[in-house]
Amino acid sequence: xxxxxxxxxxxxxxxxxxxxxxxxxxxxxxxxxxxxxxxxxxxxxxxxxxxxxxxxxxxxxxxxxxxxxxxxxxxxxxxxxxxxxxxxxxxxxxxxxxxxxxxxxxxxxxxxxxxxxxxxxxxxxxxxxxxxxxxxxxxxxxxxxxxxxxxxxxxxxxxxxxxxxxxxxxxxxxxxxxxxxxxxxxxxxxxxxxxxxxxxxxxxxxxxxxxxxxxxxxxxxxxxxxxxxxxxxxxxxxxxxxxxxxxxxxxxxxxxxxxxxxxxxxxxxxxxxxxxxxxxxxxxxxxxxxxxxxxxxxxxxxxxxxxxxxxxxxxxxxxxxxxxxxxxxxxxxxxxxxxxxxxxxxxxxxxxxxxxxxxxxxxxxxxxxxxx
Numbered sequence: 001x002x003x004x005x006x007x008x009x010x011x012x013x014x015x016x017x018x019x020x021x022x023x024x025x026x027x028x029x030x031x032x033x034x035x036x037x038x039x040x041x042x043x044x045x046x047x048x049x050x051x052x053x054x055x056x057x058x059x060x061x062x063x064x065x066x067x068x069x070x071x072x073x074x075x076x077x078x079x080x081x082x083x084x085x086x087x088x089x090x091x092x093x094x095x096x097x098x099x100x101x102x103x104x105x106x107x108x109x110x111x112x113x114x115x116x117x118x119x120x121x122x123x124x125x126x127x128x129x130x131x132x133x134x135x136x137x138x139x140x141x142x143x144x145x146x147x148x149x150x151x152x153x154x155x156x157x158x159x160x161x162x163x164x165x166x167x168x169x170x171x172x173x174x175x176x177x178x179x180x181x182x183x184x185x186x187x188x189x190x191x192x193x194x195x196x197x198x199x200x201x202x203x204x205x206x207x208x209x210x211x212x213x214x215x216x217x218x219x220x221x222x223x224x225x226x227x228x229x230x231x232x233x234x235x236x237x238x239x240x241x242x243x244x245x246x247x248x249x250x251x252x253x254x255x256x257x258x259x260x261x262x263x264x265x266x267x268x269x270x271x272x273x274x275x276x277x278x279x280x281x282x283x284x285x286x287x288x289x290x291x292x293x294x295x296x297x298x299x300x301x302x303x304x305x306x307x308x309x310x311x312x313x314x315x316x317x318x319x320x321x322x323x324x325x326x327x328x329x330x331x332x333x334x335x336x337x338x339x340x341x342x343x344x345x346x347x348x349x350x351x352x353x354x355x356x357x358x359x360x361x362x363x364x365x366x367x368x369x370x371x372x
Contacts, residue, residue, distance in 0.1 A: 006242045006250065009214060012262040014245065014286040015310045020258045021211050022277045023057035024269050024307065030058065032065045033089060036075055040204075040211050041086035041096070043279065044077055047174045049272035050087040052304075055354055056269045063176040063354065070171055073191055077169040079162065082225040082279070083107050085169070090191045097166040097187060098198035103225035108163040114153025115160060123148075127161035128186060135170045135183035138162070166195075177356075201232045206254065211280075214243050214253035218282040249283070266310035268343045270350050273304055278312070288312045292332050308339050316347075318355065325355035330365045340364060 009017070019025050023035065035058055036042060042050040051063045066087075069075040078093045080086045083103050088096065108120075123145065130136055130144050141161050142154040149157060161167070166187040172180035188195055208220050217230050233240075233252055243251040253259070271277065277287055284293075292312050306314035306329060315330045327347045335343070344362045351360035 006244045009243045016260040016262055016264050018286055019310050020260050025266055027059040033069055037089045040207050041088040043274045043276045044085045044087040045274050052272035067176040077174050093187050094196040095199040100225055104163040111156040111159050114156030118149050118152050123160055124164040131185045132189045135185045137183055205232050209254050214251040216249050216251055222282040223280045268346045269307045271305045295332055320355055320357050324359045324361050325351040325357040326361045328363045
């Protein structure tokens with residue numbers, strides 16, 4: 001079916017479809033590793049967000065369960081989608097990383113002026129030897145590589161290693177309640193696995209639609225950082241269903257994927273900064289009302305967000321002391337008494353699991369940029 005004759009899905013219908021697949025309409029009792037795979041990874045630019053993402057999605061989530069998977073090397077932190085760090089299953093780390101290599105090549109091209117005369121194949125070989133001997137920081141990589149190309153930009157040398165190689169951040173970085181500097185080794189070395197073929201674009205589109213659909217070609221390209229995906233969607237079209245959004249944009253979906261009634265209740269959910277549900281589409285109005293565009297972050301800084309009735313409604317932050325977790329909620333618009341009560345209860349439940357403080361104090365405020 002062509003877009004002109006496809007059924008129209010309202011913004012609210014798209015919201016419920018996506019939040020259902022993102023496990024945000026109701027918490028689900030699935031193993032943590034299965035959830036990470038089902039969501040095609042968790043955005044992990046900072047170390048704590050993956051834990052909060054899973055708390056809002058999984059029934060009975062214990063942060064220690066994700067830490068245990070990291071320690072056993074069943075999930076890892078690696079740069080993949082949109083050239084940002086994600087927490088992925090070991091399988092996805094090995095197969096998605098080569099799929100998005102074109103995006104890493106584009107990133108590397110930005111540093112070309114600092115790499116004049118550098119043999120990138122030799123650099124990748126030297127860097128692999130270094131990080132597989134022992135995990136190295138970016139500073140150590142710069143210092144080790146610079147003697148081979150003393151005229152090069154030291155930062156560009158380390159970036160080139162990171163772009164050319166599938167580097168993972170080794171633990172204790174990313175463990176719950178623990179800290180550690182960023183130290184890198186190859187995915188193959190850390191996971192004791194040979195390199196794998198890249199995931200197929202076709203299979204990745206289907207996984208994306210399962211977690212974020214219905215969606216357009218541009219949506220998938222924004223989520224993945226890949227380009228020229230139209231031909232993949234066209235190849236898959238016979239097995240997909242087609243809709244339009246309220247602006248006439250063609251949307252693709254899996255035939256059996258959930259598309260709940262638009263009036264399905266959506267309980268409040270606290271999301272961390274950079275949650276993929278806020279970043280997984282070119283058109284983000286299915287989650288972010290147009291009047292709140294840009295309110296959930298400034299530049300590369302993103303804030304924790306609260307969904308109410310499925311849509312962005314507030315920002316939040318947590319400040320912890322030895323005895324109290326203070327959760328401040330900044331409403332972006334009017335929140336009625338019932339919404340405030342539900343948000344308060346969700347905040348208290350979150351603090352009980354995600355904060356060591358024995359007490360929780362939930363405070364509401366009007367919107368003022370947390371950065372001010």
